[in-house]
Amino acid sequence: SYVLTQPPSVSVAPGKTASITCGGNNLGSKSVHWYQQRPGQAPVLVIFHDNDRPSGIPERFSGSKSGNTATLIISRVEAGDEADYYCQVWDNSSDHYVFGTGTEVTVL
Amino acid sequence: EVQLVESGGGVVEPGGSLRLSCVASGFTFSNYAMTWVRQAPGKGLDWVSITSGSGGTTYNADSVKGRFTISRDNWKNTLYLEMNSLRVEDTAVYYCAKAPSFSSNSYYFDYWGRGALVAVSS
Numbered sequence: 519s520y521v522l523t524q525p526p527s528v529s530v531a532p533g534k535t536a537s538i539t540c541g542g543n544n545l546g547s548k549s550v551h552w553y554q555q556r557p558g559q560a561p562v563l564v565i566f567h568d569n570d571r572p573s574g575i576p577e578r579f580s581g582s583k584s585g586n587t588a589t590l591i592i593s594r595v596e597a598g599d600e601a602d603y604y605c606q607v608w609d610n611s612s613d614h615y616v617f618g619t620g621t622e623v624t625v626l
Numbered sequence: 627e628v629q630l631v632e633s634g635g636g637v638v639e640p641g642g643s644l645r646l647s648c649v650a651s652g653f654t655f656s657n658y659a660m661t662w663v664r665q666a667p668g669k670g671l672d673w674v675s676i677t678s679g680s681g682g683t684t685y686n687a688d689s690v691k692g693r694f695t696i697s698r699d700n701w702k703n704t705l706y707l708e709m710n711s712l713r714v715e716d717t718a719v720y721y722c723a724k725a726p727s728f729s730s731n732s733y734y735f736d737y738w739g740r741g742a743l744v745a746v747s748s
Contacts, residue, residue, distance in 0.1 A: 519688070551734035553671070560721055560738040561663075561671065572736065604671050608733045613685045615661070615673040 520609040522618035529624045536592040538621045540605030543586065548607040550588040552581060556601045564603075565590060592623070600625045628652040628737040630722050635742030642712050646742055648705040648722030656680070656700040659725035659732045662707050664718035665741075672718070675707065679728035690716075712746045719743050 522542045530536040540550060552565040563572050565581040568588065578593045592599055605618035634646040648660070661676040675686045675696040684696050695708040705722050719741040725732030 549733055555671075560740050561723075561735075562738070563734060563736050566726075566734045566736075602670075606671075606734060608731055610731065613731070614687060615676065617663075617671040617673060620670040 520607070520612065520614070520616045522605055522607065522616055524603075524605060524618040524621045526619070527622045527624065529626055530592075530595045531626045532595055532597065534595055536595050536599070536623055538590040538592075538603050538605075538623065540588045540590070540618050541586055542607065542616075542618075545586045545588060545607070546583065548609070550581065550583060551606045552579075552590045553604045553606065554599075554601045555604065561604065595623075595625055597625050599623060628724065630724065630737060630739030632720065632722055632739045632742035635720065635744050637745045637747060638712055639748050640712060640714055640746055642746070643708070643710045644712065644744060645709070646707040646720055646722075646744070648707075648739055650703045650705065650722075650724070653724070655698075655703040657728055659728060659730050660698060660705045661723050661725060661735060662696060662705075662720055663723055663735070663738075664716075664720045664744075666715070666718045669718075674720070676725070676730050676732075677705070678730040683730040685730055709744070712744075714746050717744060717746045 553561040555561045569581040629651045662674040677684045677696045693711045697706045721741045722739045723735035724737040
């Protein structure tokens with residue numbers, strides 16, 4: 519089955535930039551989507567199709583992809599960005615949706 | 627405003643059954659695929675099942691195939707998850723979520739409910 523690998527945790531100081539990676543086999547041929555999940559809350563879509571932002575999501579959130587690694591970038595990090603972040607793809611070889619292992623972002 | 631409200635969660639013994647419901651509002655329900663995603667306590671997100679806008683196409687995770695059935699009633703704007711032969715490892719918060727298009731291969735999920743807790747324990 520398809521696997522997406524993320525670092526378990528990332529720490530960042532307020533006002534700095536956080537980068538969260540997501541790696542998977544042949545990821546360059548798939549669209550990558552990102553979700554934010556604050557403690558005790560439901561997930562929220564923050565990036566879709568690699569680098570598009572839903573309405574209402576701050577411009578501080580952006581996405582990129584190079585080769586088999588996608589990256590969620592959070593600029594000018596705020597205390598409210600502290601959350602778990604998950605990448606996700608549609609695996610058309612298995613007709614399955616796959617989530618990454620998740621990254622906990624801590625704002626120092 | 628899109629709203630998704632899950633219900634039907636609870637405590638059930640191993641081998642038992644439970645049916646979750648998700649009532650949708652704020653959009654034309656029959657035009658969009660709908661999915662269930664679960665999250666075990668302290669763990670990550672785990673996709674369970676998806677159904678197309680008509681209900682004609684469904685996909686299921688291997689871990690629930692043959693035990694869980696996703697369905698929908700477009701007249702009632704309601705999504706269901708029938709769960710049979712429940713196992714301890716099925717214990718999780720179950721979220722329903724909306725896809726951005728009709729098809730079951732809709733790539734991502736743009737709106738989520740608050741979730742319903744299912745606990746499988748003897």
